[in-house]
Amino acid sequence: MGSFSLIIDGQTVEVEEGATVLQAARRAGISIPTICDHKDLNPYGACRMCVVEIEGVRGYPTSCTTPAAAGMRVTTQSERLSTLRNRTLELMFSGHPNSCLVCVHREACEQHRPTATKAARSTRCGFCANREECDLRAMALSAGQPELSLPTMYAAYNLERDDPFMDRDYNLCVLCGRCWRICEKIHGKPAISIINRGKWARIGTAFNKSHVFSGCTFCGACIDICPTGTLTDRFARWQGKPEAETGSACILCPQGCAVVAQSKNQRLLAYTMPAFNRDASLCALGRFGAAQMVNSNQRTTRPQVREGEDLIPYDWDAALKAAATGLKEHAGKIAFVISATSSREERYLYAQLATALKGQMHLVPAHALPGDPTLTTIQEAIHGQGALALLMNGPLLGGVEQSRMAFSLVIDALHSDSSEQASVVLPAAMLSENSGTFRSSTGEIRQLSACSQAPGDARAEWRILRDLGQTLGLDGFSYTKVEDITRAMDNAVGEDAAPPAMTGDPRHNVRELITTYRGHQVADIVPALAAFGLPQRSMIQEESTAGSDNGFPILEKKEIVPNMHFFKIQAPQVAKFALPGQFVILMARETSERSPFTLVDWDADTGTISLVIEEVGRSSRELASLRAGDMLAHVSGPLGQAMPVEKRGTVLLGGGCYGVGAIYPLARALKQAGNRVICGIEASSSYLLYMQDELTQVSDQLILATKDGSEGVRGGVQEILVQTAEREQVDQFIAIGCTFMMRMTTELSRGLNIPTLVALNPIMVDGTGMCGACRVSIGGDTLFACIDGPLFDGHAVDWDELASRRSAYAPQEIQALSQGVDLSALMHQAHGPTDTHQCGCGR
């Protein structure tokens, strides 16, 4: 292939034939902004960010699709191009929530909230899991505060979470097409493509089927290639940017696929594909299941030795001694039953132990299920040998077999009935916690590199076996690192055998996923896998402790604006006694948290209460998933002190987020008491404003503010407060909303000398004064928000303390979110596609 040269921005660039102008520019170190372009994809020319000027060519061609030609003179930077690119960016942002980018309070807000809020749908960067990694945001902010003058056309698509592993928020999609293009490239027949036309064009599956039924193989490539927060891995979604990417292999099955392990804080976030091509693709279990297995709460974390009926936790030395004693006692009568998904080093050491102890080695194929002929053969062999002791690295044999043994040693990473029955249990590291090598069923040797830490006292299996060998006083177990064993194997006579190949092709068909890992049913560890029809231990039904007479029917439920859910609930007891400013505690189910929510309205006659609940975490998600006609397990209240209703003169009520609803009963009461009531409400953008009609009815004036200026005052309650105080005397200011807004407005009202009440929202448990979780510092005194508040003098609040205390459980909340999806809806989907656009936003 010949090469030629062209001139880009005055620079002569030499390129190979077939290169595009974009590639040529990059070779010369000239950067051209792109969105839809990706090195592993063919040029597409969708986003039009990469436009350039070429002498003698009419218009502004996209450099990604224009082949470079000899002698071409290309300009990549000009005023005209900047204008064009800005226009393109603006157009793109008209379909992508952008209020944070243009908000005047962005920097202060992001300082106050260093991590994004775990919202359901992302309606702004501050609600987006991808904030740290978003290509779009980076591009918009690269030149300082962007000017985005086009209004956001929020499509209001449902957040799609009807499959076991992905959250898809197409409201963020800019139609760059990377996802369906990579899907097509890898799988030939893509599971997704652009559906609908014009304004309603979006990415979707054929007939809107769930990805479980769409032919999707869950390789995760679309997630990894998406430049926005549209496609996310539910488990990793809120964990933030990975800290490390380590090349390794997944040994959940004998295929031993190469992976890139993403990790953070010594914790595995995901196995991802090492390259975007068909050969590198992963199966659903490897891509999404591995991290959940490694981080499972079913891990074995300490050595245990049987004493009578009980397994007693031992330290490693004592446990190894007990294991060695048991094995020595039965030397010559030991069956080694080892999984084919063990590393080469592990298998080598097991074999050495077996030789030294005159034991019989049995390799259990990865796919062998109870009743499999291979297993039957192994069982017969064990009987034939007259084995009295058993060493297994997983629950690989039936419990009957194990119970016949005088001694059984289980070396495993996960808890099982076998470990429960064992004489000695030694906790092992697994998958991403291990280094070494693996021979795949096709004979290739893969490198394994550890990137995460084993929990508790668990250790690498090779280390356990080495120590066991040493405790037994055997020769040849003096390795100091795993590489020593690899080397010993290389020097050994003959090659180690490849493990038996598995049946099926899980990388290309989710119906052929392997169902067990070292004898454990994978769907017991990653329950969501049941959606693919994987067998699962039946869940033991909780004995219901509460009577069925405790239920609070939901009469009305709708999502009034994205993430904001209106509930009308039958709770006569609360309705009868509620006062403005009070709250209730809800539990959706018996297993839920107790979560406090401010009362928005109530009617003693009908016995109903109304709430506005923002979906920003596990508990609110659980509530948001309920529908009219469903029952809430518990509604407790009214709780908290009521607002003192008196005539103050002019009262300004500022509401943001859930506070827009929460100020409603206060405004109504204050208006009835003869005050001049001004309500000021804020939202990121006009489409997120709600309850305007209701608030108009209970106030003398309603002032709107949006962060992007799409409606009302540009800014937030801060601006409303300052502007109102300039216009007229404000005798009382009340703020309800996020901590940031309340804090900022309180600082302003202090300067303006306006008495200020704020409704504090610390973490609560019981809500009756019993636990003190909700303690806040007010003017140097510690008070309980549940019984002394929630309304306090804003000027006396210790805001730093409140903000820090509210974030106390951030890691647990993230963990809970990834595991809290109810997939029952999914099962209904098998019978037909769901309707889309039922968000209830009313727009």
Place this chain on the structure above:
Amino acid sequence: MSTTEPGPETTAAAPKKGRIKIPRQPMPEQDPRRRRYNFEEVPRGYSEETAKLEAARCLQCKKPGCVAGCPVNIQIPAFIDQIAKGNFVEALLKLKEQTALPAVCGRVCPQETQCEERCILAKKGESVAIGRLERFAADYARKHSGVPEPARAPATGKRVAIVGTGPAGITVAGELARWGHEVEMFEALHLAGGVLMYGIPQFRLPKEIVQFEVNSLKRLGVKIHTDYVIGKSETVDQLMELGFNAVFIATGAGLPMFLGIPNENAIGVFSANEFLTRANLMRAIDFPRFATSPIRPRRAVTVGGGNVAMDSARTALRLGAESTIVYRRSKAEMPARAEEVHHAEEEGVIFHLLTNPVRIVTDAANRVRGVECLRMELGEPDSSGRRRPVPVEGSEFVVEADTVIIAIGNRPNPLVPQSSPEIETSKRGTIIADPASMMTSKPGVFAGGDIVSGAATVISAMGQGKIAARAMHHYLMGTDPEA
């Protein structure tokens, strides 16, 4: 006293003559090396044989000291006699004549300072293991269904409201229901049981047992309203207006005290109530199946020396922590039961005695990093009769910690007293009640348990409940308690 070794093997009941030679039967317990990692109950309970053998030790005194030592006057020799004869269900019915919560009392009562202390056998050797036998009878009945509830007297047509479903409330409910009154209970939380549900850990009192006892109240016809916050909804007055002929207030000591030292609101400082409520009532130990976030301490410091401090320190241990207790007096002054201290020590809780926390050490993110403490020495006795701890100058040191649990007691919960100002309260916020009848300053309104006595024990709350129930019965029936 307790041991993990099984008791001597016996099958037949011992002959009367030889019973003096039978040693006190040890309680089989879960090995401390194992139980420090799990939430299963520590004592495993007597077998039928062991129970009969232990029961045979009882001398069946004509004037039993044990009964006088029991705050609820259980007919101890009588129920033990039934166990000795193998009539386990009859034993339970005997117990139920006096207590609504035998399975609970058998586990959490401080028998060593009550019934067992007065046992005649204790004078020369070891007392009859009354608590263990009580527990055995209750557990036997629970495990063998079809146990009849005690008979109910004919309906009196009188209605009683009980505010709070803890031990005092349950006791009153059980008594009054049996005597034919119509009883309704009001609970602010989502499950009935009060401190038995939120406070006492699973490994001391399994929650299934509490719910079983609560359900047996329901079988007696008691109506239980959960999620019902008296004081925020109806006041006590309004309950009377609703047609209740008498009210019993048993809202407990649910308002945690803090030390008042710097940085006490840092992330990682919890009241024992919060720490235990998350683990017990909200079942955070089963997170993420249960949604409440657990506290996962690495190094936990519990401040206090009472039973709640032991419960907290042992719970912290089970959640994976290196667990330390910091107490400003010496071991002799600890208000906790000896058995609880012993269990905590066995499991590996570290005790820093004569140590007083003066400051929480925090990092820039307001998270706990440690507790600064002062060494103390014992001075002259104080008003409680215990020697007063005096700080040793310049003895400051820091105990490293990421979790601090404050277990120094509770004040009475203010929700009901605040909403009923006409009911007289003390300076400490407790409701003042006549000790002979537990009647408050408001006729027809009675109170008992920790809302009256401040923070005390389950059995003393039940004792007050017994007194109150009797007085309420007479009040309702218009009869003379002296007659």
